[in-house]
Amino acid sequence: MKLASNEFMQASSAALLEEDKAQRRSLIGQFLPLARDAAASAYGDFDGLRAHLKRVRRHTMAHLSHYLEQFEEAAVQHGNQVHFVADAEQLNSKVLSICQAHSARRVAKGKSMVTEETGLNELLLKAGLDVLETDLGEYIIQQAGETPSHIVGPALHKSLAEIRQLFLDKHTLGDRDLETVSEVVEEARGVLREKFLAADVGIIGANALIAEHGTSMLVTNEGNGDLCANLPPVLIVCTTFERVLPRAEDAMALQRLLVRSATGQPQTCYTSFYTGPRREDDVDGPLETHIILLDNRRSDILASDYSEMLDCIRCGACLNHCPIYIGVGGHAYGWVYPGPMGSVLTPLLTSLEQAHHLPNACTSCGRCAEVCPANIPLPDLLRDLRQDESVQQLKPARWRNGLRLHAWLLRHPGLYRNLTGWTMSVLGLLGKRRGAFRRLPFAGGWTGQRDFPAPEGGGTFMRQYAARRRRGGKRG
Amino acid sequence: MAESVRAELFARLREQETSVAPEQIARALAALGHAQPARATHTDLHTAFLANVLANKGTVELARDRGAAVQAIGRYLYQRFRTHKLVAGNDPRLAAMPWRDGGVLPRFGAAENGDSAALSYARLGVAETGAIVTYTGRANPGRNNLLPEDHLVLINREDVVSTLEDAWARIRHDTAASGWPRGIQFIAGPSSTADVEAQLVMGAHGPRRWHVILVGDTPAEVLAQASGGVGATS
Numbered sequence: 001m002k003l004a005s006n007e008f009m010q011a012s013s014a015a016l017l018e019e020d021k022a023q024r025r026s027l028i029g030q031f032l033p034l035a036r037d038a039a040a041s042a043y044g045d046f047d048g049l050r051a052h053l054k055r056v057r058r059h060t061m062a063h064l065s066h067y068l069e070q071f072e073e074a075a076v077q078h079g080n081q082v083h084f085v086a087d088a089e090q091l092n093s094k095v096l097s098i099c100q101a102h103s104a105r106r107v108a109k110g111k112s113m114v115t116e117e118t119g120l121n122e123l124l125l126k127a128g129l130d131v132l133e134t135d136l137g138e139y140i141i142q143q144a145g146e147t148p149s150h151i152v153g154p155a156l157h158k159s160l161a162e163i164r165q166l167f168l169d170k171h172t173l174g175d176r177d178l179e180t181v182s183e184v185v186e187e188a189r190g191v192l193r194e195k196f197l198a199a200d201v202g203i204i205g206a207n208a209l210i211a212e213h214g215t216s217m218l219v220t221n222e223g224n225g226d227l228c229a230n231l232p233p234v235l236i237v238c239t240t241f242e243r244v245l246p247r248a249e250d251a252m253a254l255q256r257l258l259v260r261s262a263t264g265q266p267q268t269c270y271t272s273f274y275t276g277p278r279r280e281d282d283v284d285g286p287l288e289t290h291i292i293l294l295d296n297r298r299s300d301i302l303a304s305d306y307s308e309m310l311d312c313i314r315c316g317a318c319l320n321h322c323p324i325y326i327g328v329g330g331h332a333y334g335w336v337y338p339g340p341m342g343s344v345l346t347p348l349l350t351s352l353e354q355a356h357h358l359p360n361a362c363t364s365c366g367r368c369a370e371v372c373p374a375n376i377p378l379p380d381l382l383r384d385l386r387q388d389e390s391v392q393q394l395k396p397a398r399w400r401n402g403l404r405l406h407a408w409l410l411r412h413p414g415l416y417r418n419l420t421g422w423t424m425s426v427l428g429l430l431g432k433r434r435g436a437f438r439r440l441p442f443a444g445g446w447t448g449q450r451d452f453p454a455p456e457g458g459g460t461f462m463r464q465y466a467a468r469r470r471r472g473g474k475r476g
Numbered sequence: 477m478a479e480s481v482r483a484e485l486f487a488r489l490r491e492q493e494t495s496v497a498p499e500q501i502a503r504a505l506a507a508l509g510h511a512q513p514a515r516a517t518h519t520d521l522h523t524a525f526l527a528n529v530l531a532n533k534g535t536v537e538l539a540r541d542r543g544a545a546v547q548a549i550g551r552y553l554y555q556r557f558r559t560h561k562l563v564a565g566n567d568p569r570l571a572a573m574p575w576r577d578g579g580v581l582p583r584f585g586a587a588e589n590g591d592s593a594a595l596s597y598a599r600l601g602v603a604e605t606g607a608i609v610t611y612t613g614r615a616n617p618g619r620n621n622l623l624p625e626d627h628l629v630l631i632n633r634e635d636v637v638s639t640l641e642d643a644w645a646r647i648r649h650d651t652a653a654s655g656w657p658r659g660i661q662f663i664a665g666p667s668s669t670a671d672v673e674a675q676l677v678m679g680a681h682g683p684r685r686w687h688v689i690l691v692g693d694t695p696a697e698v699l700a701q702a703s704g705g706v707g708a709t710s
C-alpha cells in the first residue's frame with residue numbers, strides 16, 4: 001500500500017470536518033470499549049491472562065530461532081512448503097509465481113493485514129489475475145477502491161446507504177431494494193459464494209503459528225477464511241515469522257485475549273488450525289499448501305528497543321480507545337496500520353522520516369496501554385519515537401525552535417509565571433464580552449474547529465495558589 | 477533467494493539469543509504453565525456447555541440415544557426445509573444410525589453448494605466457549621461445516637470437556653494414533669458478520685443456523701438451566 005503518512009496533518013484536519021463520518025467514529029469509540037470491558041470482566045482474571053501471554057511471548061522471543069525451526073520442520077513434515085521472504089516485493093513475487101505455476105486465474109483472499117502491507121493485490125491484478133477479498137468489510141472497500149480504516153472492521157467508516165449504492169453500482173442483479181443490513185449481507189453472500197467455488201488459489205493470513213505441530217491458527221466470524229482454506233486446490237498462508245508460539249495452549253491464550261479485546265465476544269465462530277494439504281484418504285481440501293514467512297524489517301525491530309511491538313496481536317483495542325483515532329479515523333494515518341499500534345509500527349516498518357507525524361498523534365492519555373492485551377507500553381514507545389524524531393531533526397525548524405524556546409522558558413519559572421499571568425489577563429480582558437474567541441493568532445489549528453474559551457478572572461493557577469496561601473496560610 | 481533469506485534470518489536471530497540446550501528451553505516452557513480458563517457460567521459441565529452454545533446463537537436439543545437423535549434430526553429437517561435430505565461425512569458412527577426410523581435420507585460424503593443441511597458428529601465439545609470440534613477427513617470433510625445453509629452437530633455427553641486446554645489434551649490423544657489431520661475446526665455458532673454498520677447478521681458466508689444435539693442421558697433440567705430457566709429451546 002502506498003505510504004501517505006506524511007500528509008497526516010492535512011488529512012486529519014480534513015477528517016475532522018466530515019461530520020457524519022466523525023459521528024460514526026465516535027459511536028465506535030463508545031460502543032467497542034464497552035463491549036471489551038464487559039467481556040474482560042466476565043472472563044475473570046483478564047490481567048492475569050495478559051501477563052501469562054506476555055511471559056510466553058518473552059520466552060518465545062528469547063528462543064525464537066529454536067521455535068521457528070521447530071515450526072518449519074513440523075510444517076514441512078505435514079507436507080507444507082515453507083518460504084522465507086525478506087520484503088514486500090519478495091512476498092508478492094513468491095505468491096505470483098505460485099499462482100503462475102498453477103496457471104491460476106482466480107484468487108480468493110481471506111483477511112490479511114500482511115498482504116495489505118505488501119500491496120499484494122495490486123501486483124496480482126497487474127499480472128492479470130482476478131483477486132477477490134472475501135471478508136465482507138474487505139470486499140466492500142475493495143469494491144469501493146478504498147483502503148481499510150480499521151484493522152478489525154475495515155469498512156466501519158462506510159454507512160449502509162453508501163454500501164447499498166456501491167452494490168447497486170457493482171453488482172448487475174437487476175431491481176432490488178437492498179435497504180437493510182441483512183439484505184446487503186445476503187447479496188454479498190450470494191456473489192461471493194460463486195467466487196469461492198471458482199477460485200484456483202486461496203490466500204489467508206494467520207493469527208498464530210504453533211511450533212509444536214507446524215500448524216497455523218485462523219480466527220474469524222464469517223468463515224470466509226475457512227472457505228478460502230478448504231475449497232481452492234492451492235492454499236497460501238501469508239504471515240510473518242514472529243507469529244510463532246510454542247504450544248497450541250499458547251495460541252488458545254492468545255485467542256482468549258484477541259476476541260474479547262477486538263469485539264467483546266467470548267469466542268469467534270471459527271477458530272481453525274490448518275496443517276498442510278489434503279491427506280491420503282481426504283475427500284476435500286487443497287492439494288498444495290504454502291506458508292510464506294515475511295520479515296519486512298521485523299528482525300530489525302526485534303533487535304531494537306521497540307521489540308515489544310512485535311507482540312501485537314492485531315486486536316484493534318488501542319484504536320477503539322484512542323481519542324486521536326476516534327477523532328480523525330484510520331485513513332488519516334496514511335498506511336495499513338492506524339491508531340496507536342500504527343503510529344508505532346508505521347515508522348518502524350517504513351521510515352521515521354516518512355511517518356514522523358504519527359508518533360505525535362498522541363495525547364499521552366494512556367488508554368491504549370491500559371487495554372492492550374499484549375501489554376505493549378504504547379505511550380512509552382510513542383514517546384521514544386518522538387525522541388528519535390527530535391534527535392534526527394525531522395521536525396520543521398519552526399517547531400524545533402518553538403520547543404527550544406519553551407524549554408528555556410520552563411527553566412526560568414519566575415519569567416514563565418509572569419508571562420503566562422500577563423497573557424491570561426490580556427486574554428481575559430479581550431474576551432470578556434463573548435467569553436470565548438473565534439480566532440486567535442498562532443492558534444488557528446485550535447480555533448479552526450472550536451472556540452477558545454476566554455480565561456475567567458482570578459489569574460493562573462500559580463497566582464491563585466499563592467494568593468490563597470497568603471490569605472489562609474494555616475489552611476494551605 | 478529463499479535459502480539465503482532463511483539463513484540470514486536465522487543467523488540474525490541466533491546472534492541475539494543466548495544459546496541454550498533444547499531440554500532447558502523445554503523445561504523453561506513447562507515452568508510457564510498454562511493460562512486460566514474463562515470463569516465458568518455454571519458449575520455443571522453440560523449446563524455450561526449448552527448455555528454457551530446458546531450464547532453463541534446456536535440452538536440446542538437433547539437426545540437420549542442415537543434413535544432419539546435421528547428423530548430430532550428428522551423433525552428439524554422437516555420444520556426448516558420440508559425435506560428429509562441431509563449430507564453427512566463418512567463417519568462410522570453416523571453410518572450406524574437408524575436413519576429409516578426417523579425418515580431421514582442421508583447422503584454420505586462431501587457437501588456441495590446448495591445443500592440445505594449437513595450433519596457432523598463432533599469429536600469434542602468445549603464447555604468454556606460453547607464450541608464443538610471437528611477434524612477434517614472422510615468422517616467430516618471441511619466443507620461440510622461451511623457450505624450448507626444449516627449445520628447440525630451431534631455431540632456425545634462424554635465428549636464435552638471443560639476448558640480449551642482439556643480440548644487440546646484430547647486432540648493430542650486422538651491424533652497420536654490417527655495422525656495429525658489437515659484441519660481442526662473449533663466452531664462456535666453460525667457464520668456471522670458485523671462488518672456493515674456494526675450490526676450482527678447470521679449467515680455471512682457459511683451456515684445461517686447451527687443446531688447442536690447433545691446425545692446421552694441428560695436431565696431436562698440441564699437444558700432449562702442452560703437457557704436461563706425458561707425451558708427447552710430448539
Ligand code: SF4
Nearest residue numbers: 312313315316318372
Ligand atoms: S497494540 Fe495492543 S491493543 Fe493495539 S492492536 Fe496490538 S495488541 Fe491490540
